Amino acid sequence: MHQNKHFRGTMDHMNLAYQLLQATTPLAQLLLLVPLLLLLGHSISRGRHGSKKQRPKRCLPPSPPGLPIIGHLHLVSDLPHVSLRGLAAKHGGGGLAAKHGGGGLMLLRFGTVRSLVVSSPQAAQLVLRTQDHAFASRPASKVADVLFYGSTDIGFSPYGEHWRQLRKLITTHLLSIKKVNSNRDARHDEVRLVMEKIREVAAAAKAVDISEAMNTFANDIVCRAVSGKFFRAEGRNKLFRELIEANTRMIDGFNLEEYFPGVAKALGSLTGWFTSNKADEARKRWDGLLETIITDHEGRRRSSEHGHVAGGVEQEESDFIDVLLSVQKEYGITRDHIKAILMDMFGAGTDTSSLVLELAMAELMRNPQLMTKLQAEVRVNTPRGQQMVAQDDIASMTFLRAVVKETLRLHPPAPLLLPHLAMVECEVDGYTIPEGTRVIINEWAIGRDPESWEKPEQFMPERFTEGGSAAAIDFRGNDFQFVPFGAGRRICPGLNFGMATVEIMLANLVYCFDWELPAGMKKEDIDLTEVFGLTVHPKQKLVLVPKLRAIGAHALQAE
Numbered sequence: 052m053h054q055n056k057h058f059r060g061t062m063d064h065m066n067l068a069y070q071l072l073q074a075t076t077p078l079a080q081l082l083l084l085v086p087l088l089l090l091l092g093h094s095i096s097r098g099r100h101g102s103k104k105q106r107p108k109r110c111l112p113p114s115p116p117g118l119p120i121i122g123h124l125h126l127v128s129d130l131p132h133v134s135l136r137g138l139a140a141k142h143g144g145g146g147l148a149a150k151h152g153g154g155g156l157m158l159l160r161f162g163t164v165r166s167l168v169v170s171s172p173q174a175a176q177l178v179l180r181t182q183d184h185a186f187a188s189r190p191a192s193k194v195a196d197v198l199f200y201g202s203t204d205i206g207f208s209p210y211g212e213h214w215r216q217l218r219k220l221i222t223t224h225l226l227s228i229k230k231v232n233s234n235r236d237a238r239h240d241e242v243r244l245v246m247e248k249i250r251e252v253a254a255a256a257k258a259v260d261i262s263e264a265m266n267t268f269a270n271d272i273v274c275r276a277v278s279g280k281f282f283r284a285e286g287r288n289k290l291f292r293e294l295i296e297a298n299t300r301m302i303d304g305f306n307l308e309e310y311f312p313g314v315a316k317a318l319g320s321l322t323g324w325f326t327s328n329k330a331d332e333a334r335k336r337w338d339g340l341l342e343t344i345i346t347d348h349e350g351r352r353r354s355s356e357h358g359h360v361a362g363g364v365e366q367e368e369s370d371f372i373d374v375l376l377s378v379q380k381e382y383g384i385t386r387d388h389i390k391a392i393l394m395d396m397f398g399a400g401t402d403t404s405s406l407v408l409e410l411a412m413a414e415l416m417r418n419p420q421l422m423t424k425l426q427a428e429v430r431v432n433t434p435r436g437q438q439m440v441a442q443d444d445i446a447s448m449t450f451l452r453a454v455v456k457e458t459l460r461l462h463p464p465a466p467l468l469l470p471h472l473a474m475v476e477c478e479v480d481g482y483t484i485p486e487g488t489r490v491i492i493n494e495w496a497i498g499r500d501p502e503s504w505e506k507p508e509q510f511m512p513e514r515f516t517e518g519g520s521a522a523a524i525d526f527r528g529n530d531f532q533f534v535p536f537g538a539g540r541r542i543c544p545g546l547n548f549g550m551a552t553v554e555i556m557l558a559n560l561v562y563c564f565d566w567e568l569p570a571g572m573k574k575e576d577i578d579l580t581e582v583f584g585l586t587v588h589p590k591q592k593l594v595l596v597p598k599l600r601a602i603g604a605h606a607l608q609a610e
């Protein structure tokens with residue numbers, strides 16, 4: 052392709068020379084001939100030697116035609132992951148990976164921000180593994196700066212020593228497999244509370260708002276691991292939920308303020324409608340809540356150091372906030388850093404797990420034969436007479452895991468992961484990616500890529516079971532056709548925590564109850580239309596009617 056360009060350039064020089072030679076006197080012809088011959092010679096020698104030198108400086112990935120000022124913003128609908136897939140199918144071809152069924156790189160401009168969109172497993176592998184070191188940072192975000200104390204949390208922190216330290220801290224003290232296992236009793240306790248509530252609803256022949264119930268549950272699980280039983284005081288868990296929801300809406304990555312920072316700066320103080328103004332409000336509310344919780348913990352720590360037990364209540368085992376306070380000096384973190392980390396834990400850990408649960412239940416209700424199959428597996432593998440499914444029973448439930456995987460494939464809670472950033476100029480699949488380019492990985496499109504998945508739009512958990520077409524594929528960041536937790540340095544550190552939360556709850560929902568749709572509703576009426584945000588939610592709430600199984604009734608009462 053580059054040689055063709057040179058050939059064309061050489062031909063242009065020759066045409067020009069020919070025309071000039073025709074139009075001028077012999078002396079002028081001679082005088083003109085010399086520089087033209089020199090130019091021609093130079094072109095030819097560039098064509099012959101050093102094929103690298105002849106390449107244009109930058110061969111950028113393909114782009115659809117854009118508009119002045121807004122760039123490609125008008126091409127993105129209110130479901131960006133869907134429009135980006137459509138655009139990538141038309142414009143994201145080419146590249147070396149295309150030869151292997153890949154391609155999947157497309158360059159867009161949103162306002163002043165250049166964005167690389169990654170839409171195939173091959174391209175995702177190049178960005179998240181081969182060049183992970185170059186793409187492991189996050190783009191600066193005014194909203195994240197306001198919300199997360201100057202982006203000093205983990206999720207929005209730029210790549211570097213601060214991020215490394217915090218990540219080490221949370222993976223060691225909260226999210227390691229050992230820690231996740233040690234939380235099993237607390238998890239079991241929280242699941243039991245939900246089952247009790249559902250039982251009451253079932254006894255009254257009413258319906259359960261599954262979306263709400265799963266969100267509360269996931270939030271309670273994280274809050275309990277992070278701040279002990281403290282969080283239940285004075286309706287704090289409700290406030291947490293409100294604040295988390297507000298954050299998710301504000302940091303969806305498609306925020307005009309971030310695409311026109313100059314305009315936003317000029318107008319920001321005059322108007323109240325910019326997201327960062329709202330973020331400021333939310334941060335003040337977060338700060339008040341976190342300050343109270345941290346101060347409570349400090350008080351407890353002081354009491355126990357002096358041999359007192361706060362409020363006459365038995366001292367509980369230390370939670371994550373206690374750990375953060377005790378390692379503050381060792382890790383060199385400030386009080387604001389602690390608050391930023393806590394916001395991450397509450398935010399990243401709640402919505403994600405609860406969405407997987409809600410959507411798994413929705414898909415099972417749409418596919419009753421799969422619900423029956425899952426119930427059979429869970430009920431057979433739970434020891435007879437046992438009131439609830441326990442963590443240890445889950446190990447043998449392969450279909451349960453397949454259902455969760457299939458839910459993550461079709462409905463990844465964060466369809467565009469979190470944005471990455473090119474820290475240096477680098478080359479991906481023969482294209483130059485300029486330093487500072489924002490990178491959007493369209494995991495939603497990758498999970499539905501027909502090159503990688505058989506009948507990609509269908510919910511078929513069997514594909515992940517033994518003998519299935521995707522039996523060997525896992526979500527731990529090694530199989531790039533399936534990266535709902537991301538991959539590489541920025542892979543979700545809460546993967547084990549999230550999976551443990553989802554599996555134990557789903558198993559118990561289908562073990563303890565049979566489920567029906569509200570009167571007059573058919574399975575075809577379950578609407579999965581989405582609302583976009585950093586995490587994507589179904590527009591319609593999932594409301595289901597629980598029916599008690601005999602075992603559930605005795606068991607839950609007996610506990």
Ligand code: HEM
Nearest residue numbers: 205206399400403404465468469535536537541543545549
């Ligand atoms: C099913 C549950 C979950 C899913 C699907 C999920 C998904 C993700 C995704 C897609 C990312 C971005 C990866 C990237 O940028 O490439 C992420 C990052 C993150 N997640 Fe999760 N997550 C889940 C549960 C959790 C839980 C339970 C926690 C903690 C309690 C957590 C904490 C985090 C943090 C701190 C980050 C930022 C990592 C960094 O930037 O280095 N996640 N998660």
